[in-house]
Amino acid sequence: MSLPSAWEQVIATLKKYHRFTLGCHQHPDGDAIGSLLALGLSLEKVGKQVEMILPEGPPLTFYFLPGIQKTVRQPTFRPEVVISVDCAERARLELPEEIFAGEPLLVNIDHHISNDHFAQVNLVLPEASATGQIIFHLLEKGAFPLDAAIAGALYTAIATDTGFFRYSNTTGEILSMASRLVEEYELSPSEIAERVYEEKSFASVRLLGEVLSTLQVADNQRYSWMYMDQEMLRKYEVDIEEIENFVNYTNSIRGVEVGLFFKETKPGEVKISWRSKASVDVSRLAAHFGGGGHLRAAGCSVNGTLPAVMAEVLSFVHKYFEEN
Numbered sequence: 001m002s003l004p005s006a007w008e009q010v011i012a013t014l015k016k017y018h019r020f021t022l023g024c025h026q027h028p029d030g031d032a033i034g035s036l037l038a039l040g041l042s043l044e045k046v047g048k049q050v051e052m053i054l055p056e057g058p059p060l061t062f063y064f065l066p067g068i069q070k071t072v073r074q075p076t077f078r079p080e081v082v083i084s085v086d087c088a089e090r091a092r093l094e095l096p097e098e099i100f101a102g103e104p105l106l107v108n109i110d111h112h113i114s115n116d117h118f119a120q121v122n123l124v125l126p127e128a129s130a131t132g133q134i135i136f137h138l139l140e141k142g143a144f145p146l147d148a149a150i151a152g153a154l155y156t157a158i159a160t161d162t163g164f165f166r167y168s169n170t171t172g173e174i175l176s177m178a179s180r181l182v183e184e185y186e187l188s189p190s191e192i193a194e195r196v197y198e199e200k201s202f203a204s205v206r207l208l209g210e211v212l213s214t215l216q217v218a219d220n221q222r223y224s225w226m227y228m229d230q231e232m233l234r235k236y237e238v239d240i241e242e243i244e245n246f247v248n249y250t251n252s253i254r255g256v257e258v259g260l261f262f263k264e265t266k267p268g269e270v271k272i273s274w275r276s277k278a279s280v281d282v283s284r285l286a287a288h289f290g291g292g293g294h295l296r297a298a299g300c301s302v303n304g305t306l307p308a309v310m311a312e313v314l315s316f317v318h319k320y321f322e323e324n
């Protein structure tokens, strides 16, 4: 007798139980929000009791997604099953502890290489371009319903995680999935791209200007970095989610292989975003500082003052390039 595959385990769990709570990581991106919505809305359509929890409320960028108003900040019931989407570790899963009081079954659906299989049921596929891709297959394999709202959420998930089909995780498979969603549910890719990318706040673009003025390239030209301190953050009062994409400027420079963005999110805490073009696995570099992520996009958080953290991390990166 063979063991049921992770797919079968998740599908059986979705069919068997009735009360589900869905959650994702802090400062959710398009893949996290899209995956949460797609799975939540589909389960709701088959009559399940579903709560999609976003403790900080939905990010402004994704207000346009139909169904986003169904997400809640606080739980109102105790679930039989908790489903984590697009979240690499239990500690980053942003759900109120009270949800776990009745010891619900925990399901982990994700595509981060660094995912540590923290749940009882784990569907973790690092080869997937986005968690949205896994959710799409899950809904199809389990014959769960799709509609225009669910399709829009899935499209947003895969489009944002592939940089609108520009990054190296843009595969033939993800393009045909996007094509099917657009055709069958009459989505507008241009409208979705516009909503996600072209509705920035004035303050966030001004802040970007200040951050870019800190940009530097190493003497060996192989890595670059920039930073944002508390003073800049206070001056412009932008949502932290609006800062997420700033890092992409660091490795958009010719010759640069690794780009770093240091964010002093609160006094004594520096969050670092890592990007790489091709040759360097930044999830491994970030792991050195207790972080993780993907080959070409990773993150970590280091305690200390901004200058001290920058000095420490940059000397580590410098050493890496001397040895590689």
Ligand SMILES: [Mn+2]
Residues within 6 Å of the ligand: 031, 032, 086, 111, 130, 131, 161
């Ligand atoms: Mn993702």
